[in-house]
Amino acid sequence: TVNGREKIPCEVCIFAPGHSARDTFEMLSGKELIMQPKAFAFGVRIEHPQSMIDMSQYGRLSGEELGPAAYKLTGKASDGRGVYSFCMCPGGYVVNASSEEGRLAVNGMSYSGRDSANANSALIVTVSPEDYVGYAPQGTKESLTGIEFQRNLERAAFEKGRGRIPQQLYGDFMTGTVSSSYGEFASCTKGETSFADLNEILPEFACRDIGEGIRSFGRKIRGFDRADAILSGVESRSSSPVRIVRDENCVSSIDGFYPCGEGAGYAGGIVSAAMDGLRCAEAIIKRYRKLD
């Protein structure tokens, strides 16, 4: 049944709702479908002048022939947790990508020209079900504890930012001070912003790991740890906190039901979601006709 309205009889159904279909996950958690909480990553988005990234990566400004420089950074915090950049957007914007009332989440994007003044990237730490299960209200179904963890973060971000994207300069983040103005460059955002202390939004371990990560990435990209780098909260939707279990033929615990893509927990990003779509399509073809 589609959205409780239309009934479409079928032998096979590909289910690819994306990772923000929380209402659907809640509805499915009461059915005989096997779902599990899974590890994901969360944190903040960080902005720098694109010219600074270009200088560090190219040793010169990009010019037309090179295009704005990208980066990919990975590290390990002192507690062993992975901390890394994700979805880096050269010449991009930080986007208010909230999907629920009273909650706020950010993401990033670039227009095809990649021509804003800033580079931005998610700066995130890994979190496992053991880490977040304690944050869910009592009585939450185990499979939905990651969603409740995300919701807590997004609610705090909405409240501390008073409905706007909460931001803080990196130097102030490290001292727990609410910033009063931008430094040498301003933020490029789609959505309104306000200054807040991100330490009051993210769990302590995440703040410590993100701080350590930025400091160490400053040794890889000159200026990455500059005090006026702009942090925006909260980056909570880097991938799905839920996995719908499926077998080697991509079938879930309900025969004919094919969980697929990012929301089902089998992809992270556009290309891997598309590849998983192909994988499911091939599995369905094989169901009816042997492939060579």
Ligand SMILES: Cc1cc2nc3c(=O)[nH]c(=O)nc-3n(C[C@H](O)[C@H](O)[C@H](O)COP(=O)(O)OP(=O)(O)OC[C@H]3O[C@@H](n4cnc5c(N)ncnc54)[C@H](O)[C@@H]3O)c2cc1C
């Ligand atoms: C602002 C932003 C920027 C991003 N930038 C990048 C990037 O640069 N590179 C990258 O690789 N990834 C990026 N991503 C992530 C990327 O969009 C996702 O990883 C990808 O789209 C996942 O594909 P999917 O098909 O699994 O799910 P989705 O693309 O989320 O598709 C799910 C679809 O299901 C629909 N749906 C859900 N519930 C229902 C329902 N009940 N009834 C009917 N329809 C329903 C949704 O409306 C949606 O159309 C970005 C995401 C955002 C939000």
